[in-house]
Amino acid sequence: MKKIRVTIPKYMGDILKYDAVEFGLSKNYLLNYLVKNYSLLREKDIPVLEGEKEIVQFNLNKENEDFYREVYNRSEFETEASFIRTLIYGYISQSKVIRERFIFKKLIGKIQRGIKDKKKIKIKFETAEKIVSPYNILYSSMEVSNYLFCYSEEDQNYKNYRLCNIKYVYILDENSYTGDTEYLRKVREDFDPFLSYGLPVEIRLSERGQEKYDRIKTNRPKLIEKLDDRWIVEGSQEKIKRYFAYFMSDAEIISPMNLREWFFEEAKKMIEMYG
Template structure:
């Protein structure tokens, strides 16, 4: 109804009330989960909210504000729950990692470029933190550096636990 009438929506999500400008209702590729792509006024950023996790929803009397129609159109064409469009990471992946990449399809980043064992992926840091821990030594995060440092720190903590 909000999309049809171009109205903002108030939602309760993770225990917090947020006012959102809903733009799209999408199902992620390879999943059966529905998401509302929107602009969240509380976070002042674009967000996806999993419909099943919305605790409460009410229609606002205020009209939707369209912040960036070009970006919204790109998300519509390149939808993923992590909003990876335009965000890239670089990895070094061995043969075992490549086989695993072909098998693990849930939340798999889009491959933009392959140059031997160096790949460029369309992927947010958040998605990489969910997807790549299962690869262990079969993938090395090269860039961005803050993501690489996060993996190093987490792997050190895991190693300490096992030693």
């Protein structure tokens, strides 16, 4: 088994480590995948950057050894290190969304076939198998993650599943659920991973809370209307919980009541913890 050892800028190493954790891969698998897909990565120019360096080591898979030797011998690179650095830079220079699509392109191909043929698919998401009707692979406005947007007849609801958490895909010989054409269009044109469409939430923000709302853009609920001392925003319960929990006493959830009660119970737990 051939061992590869190359020095790269620390920021490159940080991105490789982050992606390995985020996408549920070993670093060895990720680097072998880059070698195997060298033709998609080799055209990138590496900027010369000063700063911290780190050494990356990995073992070539046996199936990659002959391929690697042939590709390297036919390449214009003077050293193996420069060849590997070029592959790594070609990968990390893309946005996270594109990197994720590159890593999971086979999975995406199966999903897209199911969409094209209008067939249901069976997926394993984390530890559970699910049968769904696939519509699109979409990404959030901040270009953080890719999602499979689909319909689950078991749950009788539209769902989003993080692409990197899908373990496998099987195309079934069952026609997919048609879905609401207008709703599908709305999701496609203005994608929200939390599927917050048509879910109004009434809130009251302090002056500092309004400043936080203006500043914090990740997962921010859309502002629908400003009333005298209240705002109406659009957000699913999960989105509202994630976003406004950080605001502490600078945000009050007025309605819906079950969401207000959730924040009340969480505040009580905090008082008990610090009391």
